[in-house]
Amino acid sequence: xxxxxxxxxxxxxxxxxxxxxxxxxxxxxxxxxxxxxxxxxxxxxxxxxxxxxxxxxxxxxxxxxxxxxxxxxxxxxxxxxxxxxxxxxxxxxxxxxxxxxxxxxxxxxxxxxxxxxxxxxxxxxxxxxxxxxxxxxxxxxxxxxxxxxxxxxxxxxxxxxxxxxxxxxxxxxxxxxxxxxxxxxxxxxxxxxxxxxxxxxxxxxxxxxxxx
Amino acid sequence: xxxxxxxxxxxxxxxxxxxxxxxxxxxxxxxxxxxxxxxxxxxxxxxxxxxxxxxxxxxxxxxxxxxxxxxxxxxxxxxxxxxxxxxxxxxxxxxxxxxxxxxxxxxxxxxxxxxxxxxxxxxxxxxxxxxxxxxxxxxxxxxxxxxxxxxxxxxxxxxxxxxxxxxxxxxxxxxxx
Numbered sequence: 001x002x003x004x005x006x007x008x009x010x011x012x013x014x015x016x017x018x019x020x021x022x023x024x025x026x027x028x029x030x031x032x033x034x035x036x037x038x039x040x041x042x043x044x045x046x047x048x049x050x051x052x053x054x055x056x057x058x059x060x061x062x063x064x065x066x067x068x069x070x071x072x073x074x075x076x077x078x079x080x081x082x083x084x085x086x087x088x089x090x091x092x093x094x095x096x097x098x099x100x101x102x103x104x105x106x107x108x109x110x111x112x113x114x115x116x117x118x119x120x121x122x123x124x125x126x127x128x129x130x131x132x133x134x135x136x137x138x139x140x141x142x143x144x145x146x147x148x149x150x151x152x153x154x155x156x157x158x159x160x161x162x163x164x165x166x167x168x169x170x171x172x173x174x175x176x177x178x179x180x181x182x183x184x185x186x187x188x189x190x191x192x193x194x195x196x197x198x199x200x201x202x203x204x205x206x207x208x209x210x211x212x
Numbered sequence: 213x214x215x216x217x218x219x220x221x222x223x224x225x226x227x228x229x230x231x232x233x234x235x236x237x238x239x240x241x242x243x244x245x246x247x248x249x250x251x252x253x254x255x256x257x258x259x260x261x262x263x264x265x266x267x268x269x270x271x272x273x274x275x276x277x278x279x280x281x282x283x284x285x286x287x288x289x290x291x292x293x294x295x296x297x298x299x300x301x302x303x304x305x306x307x308x309x310x311x312x313x314x315x316x317x318x319x320x321x322x323x324x325x326x327x328x329x330x331x332x333x334x335x336x337x338x339x340x341x342x343x344x345x346x347x348x349x350x351x352x353x354x355x356x357x358x359x360x361x362x363x364x365x366x367x368x369x370x371x372x373x374x375x376x377x378x379x380x381x382x383x384x385x386x387x388x389x
Contacts, residue, residue, distance in 0.1 A: 075305030174388040
């Protein structure tokens with residue numbers, strides 16, 4: 001597999017990584033060498049790096065000319081859609097978990113953006129009617145996950161939980177409906193390569209939390 | 213038991229020799245010109261990187277039937293877990309878009325590059341350059357892009373105009389306000 005990275009990006013913050021936290025990369029992380037391309041789509045963070053080649057134009061390999069492109073409803077396709085836009089997800093309570101009963105819970109999750117720091121995360125516990133500002137846990141850095149949290153009292157009602165982040169450019173994480181309205185919903189592997197919609201978890205009467 | 217002892221030795225060694233010290237393990241060798249040539253396989257849309265060679269769809273049919281049809285189907289229609297290679301023209305703006313070499317891929321050089329580096333799935337790198345030209349020609353033939361007896365060469369491949377060449381646009385995001 002081969003990907004073309006604009007030289008400006010390659011020279012600004014791309015790492016050729018051999019280790020993490022004082023140990024060598026593990027095989028599944030791309031041992032012995034891999035690229036880290038901060039904020040850009042996962043596939044371009046090449047694992048098991050074999051070679052680097054400087055060229056004066058993109059190679060138009062399958063992974064950039066045919067797949068990892070985004071087909072739009074009008075039949076045109078976007079290419080070189082590198083940046084991962086702002087995204088957040090509640091990691092607790094989340095799908096597969098069960099609340100033990102009405103009472104106090106701390107909602108917590110992660111937010112990130114390919115365009116810089118996270119500036120705000122809002123959480124709704126009533127299906128999207130009221131949004132409350134969550135606390136951002138320091139340090140809040142670009143090219144890093146930001147942990148957020150919000151205290152919540154569950155009275156036992158059926159409800160849904162969702163988080164919405166904003167990054168330092170002012171970009172607000174869109175809803176699934178807003179994304180689909182513009183980009184459509186295509187069949188096949190390419191429909192949602194760069195999907196960053198708001199993630200909704202449904203809380204059932206019995207405390208079970210599930211995907212919506 | 214001997215495995216257990218070996219594991220402990222490795223863990224101790226890893227704990228006491230930080231990454232980046234001057235310890236040498238005498239593994240590997242500096243890349244030679246031959247090593248670099250062997251992995252310098254990228255083919256660009258203008259044909260840079262293509263080796264000499266040629267092939268026709270007629271020649272490629274035999275290669276395709278022996279090496280490719282088991283996954284991609286006798287007529288390139290694809291299988292349960294493997295993509296279709298042919299068809300799908302006119303479907304890109306519908307709810308049932310079928311993305312194939314013929315309907316979607318913008319450059320014929322990409323087809324050559326991908327077959328050469330990654331196919332056949334169970335034995336990538338096993339095709340000769342002429343076989344890659346031939347089977348590329350056959351995939352293009354199945355899509356009505358070249359004729360059965362057209363010679364596809366290092367010179368002609370970059371000049372083949374793919375149906376969806378102009379179907380791609382730059383990234384317009386942020387697109388959701």
